[in-house]
Amino acid sequence: DAGVTQSPTHLIKTRGQHVTLRCSPISGHKSVSWYQQVLGQGPQFIFQYYEKEERGRGNFPDRFSARQFPNYSSELNVNALLLGDSALYLCASSFLQGVPNEQFFGPGTRLTVL
Amino acid sequence: AQRVTQPEKLLSVFKGAPVELKCNYSYSGSPELFWYVQYSRQRLQLLLRHISRESIKGFTADLNKGETSFHLKKPFAQEEDSAMYYCALNPRAGSYQLTFGKGTKLSVIP
Numbered sequence: 001d002a003g004v005t006q007s008p009t010h011l012i013k014t015r016g017q018h019v020t021l022r023c024s025p026i027s028g029h030k031s032v033s034w035y036q037q038v039l040g041q042g043p044q045f046i047f048q049y050y051e052k053e054e055r056g057r058g059n060f061p062d063r064f065s066a067r068q069f070p071n072y073s074s075e076l077n078v079n080a081l082l083l084g085d086s087a088l089y090l091c092a093s094s095f096l097q098g099v100p101n102e103q104f105f106g107p108g109t110r111l112t113v114l
Numbered sequence: 115a116q117r118v119t120q121p122e123k124l125l126s127v128f129k130g131a132p133v134e135l136k137c138n139y140s141y142s143g144s145p146e147l148f149w150y151v152q153y154s155r156q157r158l159q160l161l162l163r164h165i166s167r168e169s170i171k172g173f174t175a176d177l178n179k180g181e182t183s184f185h186l187k188k189p190f191a192q193e194e195d196s197a198m199y200y201c202a203l204n205p206r207a208g209s210y211q212l213t214f215g216k217g218t219k220l221s222v223i224p
Contacts, residue, residue: 003157033210042118042200042214043158056211090158094210103210105158 004093004106012112013081021076021109025093031055032074033103034066035090043090049074078111086113116141118203120215127191128223135186135218137175137201146204147177147184148212153197161186161199165207171195191222 005024013019025032031050035043045058049068068074072093078085088108095101117140127133139147149161162170164177164184175186184201198219202212 031210033212035212035214040216042120042202042216043212045211045213048209048211056209058211092210096208101208102160103212107157 004091004104006089006091006106006109008109009107010110010112012114014114015081015083017081017113018077018079019081019111021078021089021091021111023074023076023091023093023106025072025074025091026104029093029095029104030072031094031096032068032072033092033094034074034076035092036060037088037090037108039087046076081113083113086111116145116203116205116213118201118213118215120199120201120218122218123216124219124221126221126223129193130190133186133188133191133195133220133222135199135201135220137184137186137215139182139184139201139203141182141203141205143205146207147175148202148204149173149175149184149186150200150202150214151197152200158200191220193222193224196220196222 007022033048034046037043047066048056052068063079066076090108091106092103094103119138147164151161152158173188177184198217200217201215
């Protein structure tokens with residue numbers, strides 16, 4: 001297994017555009033979480049999905065949305081991009097909800113908004 | 115709301131010296147605490163979690179609920195320990211909605 005995979009690796013957009021980021025969890029993992037990591041900061045929680053349902057949302061505006069598909073892959077969508085949305089977006093997967101087990105991170109998608 | 119504070123942005127130690135990376139948290143409940151590490155050009159990975167009470171790569175961390183701290187320690191630093199270290203808090207076991215600190219960059223000088 002290649003671990004958590006994310007696409008694309010890098011992305012350049014202009015202000016006002018829309019972007020879709022994709023994440024494939026480790027095979028068998030049903031929980032996907034999204035994080036935003038701005039340069040020089042730690043990752044900040046955006047969303048968590050489990051079994052295709054939203055289980056948690058961080059302090060982000062409604063321009064951010066996500067969904068999880070029947071195969072447990074996930075998309076993060078950001079509308080009306082702002083310069084401040086430039087960041088590394090991380091996806092993480094874990095096996096179960098409600099049971100302590102490890103969360104595995106992907107390599108991230110680097111988004112640059114010009 | 116929960117918060118994780120890592121007071122040192124950068125910590126430089128000599129090889130063989132003891133290491134302590136500080137982490138303080140604020141949360142009213144009983145959180146899970148973690149240390150994550152990111153080596154150069156690698157993805158973020160779990161180093162250790164407080165509930166397992168393991169020693170990984172010689173590192174240990176003890177949860178001190180009275181001082182709300184979860185400091186990471188290693189008695190003898192190695193060059194391969196040079197990396198970015200993040201302390202993280204999970205408000206409920208198994209929720210996977212982590213709050214991270216800003217990170218501490220550990221540099222081990224040969």
